[in-house]
Amino acid sequence: MIDLERRYHRLLRAYPAEYRRARGAEIVGTYLDLAAPGRRWPSPADAADLLRGGLRQRLRAAGAADLIPGVRLAAVLAFLTATALAGAWSGLELHPPLPQWGVPHAGPFVSIGIGVWAAWLLAAGVHAAAPGRWTRRAVALALLLTVAVVPVAALAGLPRPPLFxxxxxxxxxxxxxxLPERPPVPVRAAPLLAVAATGVAGGSLLPRYEYLSYHGWTASGILPGAAVTLLVVVLLLGTGLALRADHRGGWALLVLLTPVGxxxxxxxxxxxDGNMRGAPQPGWDALAATAVAVALLGPALLPLAIALRGRVRRPGPGAPGARCPTCGHTAARVP
Known part of the structure; x- marks a missing residue:
């Protein structure tokens, strides 16, 4: 066995054993036929394609073939929420304190967070114009700036948005x-519309205040309000889809539990912190402990749900309701 073939077989371990026995030789043979002469290692694209295919087949074997569509639905809702929040925070950044107040600020803005929110607004524009790869790159850039603003602010001695x-x-x-590769036009335009809506709402509200900060009512109102809105939307969508035997909404809810938390x-x-109604300003130790618990609990529920789904007894092969090991679709019932 040549080195390239052996390495393709190693990547093929991403697939379930039954699937490898049935179609492994065919899959490896196809990749070998398409490989350039003299190649010794699978290309990154081939490796990623095999790993994606293995993940899909394992999900189908576990009866969770609708997880990936659920992740895409969750991604659309998460991006819509992130860009709407970026629009709200951008409006807040435009109202810095007066110089005589002696409150630290970053020039004409409340903090250097304006660069972070501008990156998210740019991602919304890219999503409308060029969804898919370019949008993911724009989101990755916005994520990088969101994380980098913490050490940059510390080094520059400038204010930044708080960690919460x-x-x-x-x-x-x-x-x-x-995010999906080719979303419908309304989905592509939705983040820009959300930014415009938050801009209009902020334009009517913010002029009433001489100075706004990220603390106080912004933390106790905007963020929980966004959490409740996101949760209600995904529950309504999930209920509507479940009525059509489509379980994407349930998976989307599991994926979004961590951001909602x-x-x-x-x-x-x-x-x-001891106040069941929610303390206006909980201590940093309580905030840190809660953030760690949410960050760990949410992702842990997803593999648990997949494992539980796989343990559910299914009909035998060919029986009504049985899933095809290749396509994941259920067998038709005989009237």
């Missing part, structure tokens, strides 16, 4: 990396 504002943005952005961080940390 940045953390949910990171959570939403990570989910948004799963991070958006709801202040009330949750308030409960941990």
């Amino acid at each position: 504002v940045l953390l949910p943005q990171v959570g939403l952005g990570l989910v948004a990396l799963g 991070l958006l709801f961080l202040h009330p949750l940390a308030g409960a941990v």
